[in-house]
Amino acid sequence: MPETPLVDPAWLADHRDDPSVHIVDVRDSWEYDSIGHLPGAVNIPFDSYRDADSSDPGTLPGADAFARLLGEAGIGPDDTIVAYDDTHGVFAARLLVTALAYGHENVALLDGDFSSWQRAFETTTESPTVESVTYVIDGLAATAPIVDRAAVAAAIDDETVTLLDTRDEAEYEEQHIPGAIRIDWREFVDDESRGVRSAAEIESLLTDRGISTDRNQRIILYCNTSRRLSHTFVVLRSLGFTDVVIYEGSMTDWTAVGGATESLV
Known part of the structure; x- marks a missing residue:
């Protein structure tokens, strides 16, 4: 591994x-x-x-x-x-x-x-031969990095938790969870390499947005349907942030039940 x-x-x-x-x-x-x-x-x-x-x-x-x-x-x-x-x-x-x-x-x-x-390695159009296996999953794991709506609501007034909105600026300005800080997931991407920016660049970005680089802090990620937050989750975990979790329902779930929001427009 x-x-x-x-x-x-x-x-x-x-x-x-x-x-x-x-x-x-x-x-x-x-x-x-x-x-x-x-x-x-x-x-x-x-x-x-x-x-x-x-x-x-x-x-x-x-x-x-x-x-x-x-x-x-x-x-x-x-x-x-x-x-x-x-x-x-x-x-x-x-x-x-x-x-x-x-x-x-x-x-x-x-x-x-x-x-x-x-750019550097070969590709193919040939599909591999696959032998299926039996895989059994009983349900969500106890270690699943997921929090629910109640945990997000509690985090709004908890200064030890960072709510991180991974959507673009227009979406955030129109409506976001109170207290959330925005970092578009694309800001972690280097356009030249198409990969993730360096650790130093990401730490600088976090600091500029007022987010601590303490690897043990709790960070709750959300977007609209939990796609974009997934990239940010992997990036932060790869940098050693140990308590990064996701609000699986994200804004779709939050607004569906009338959760409080803020707007900049």
Whole structure:
């Protein structure tokens, strides 16, 4: 298993033949088949692990559905999942947060994306032969990095907790949870490399927004439907922030029940 939930292309190139490492491409199937993919990668499209109608919070797909997806992809409970997309990792990060929610601990995001990988390494249009396995998930894990609406409400007046809004400026200005600080998830991305900015750059960004760089502080992330926050979650965890959690329902859940909001417009 990699040391952090963020791995660079060189690490993946060195470990892609390890049978315990499973590379997952979360793009649409036509992209995977027609444009090409990383050698050995299996395809689990983004929409297949999102279900707003499941009995689990937010857009989590449900334990049985997610277990079936992983099992059909040949991924076992102790295997390492390394996921990627072609959108700086934001869709792939969502797969990893979902896996963590259901107790699959060995996960990592490819730093960069498919376009970044292509610059230095080969791609293929050949799909690997996959042997399905039995994967059983009983429900959300006790270690799931998820908090509910009540925890968010309590955090509004708790100075020891940082509420972090990962949406863009217009969304934040129109409506956000009281006391939340905004950092658009894209601000953690380096446009040249397509990967994550350096630790020093991210720490400077946090400081500029009035967020402590104390690795033990509690940070609650939200967006609209828990996609964008997933990238920020992986980045902060990779930098050693130990108490980063997500509000799975995000603004969709918060506004649905009339939660208090602030506006800058």
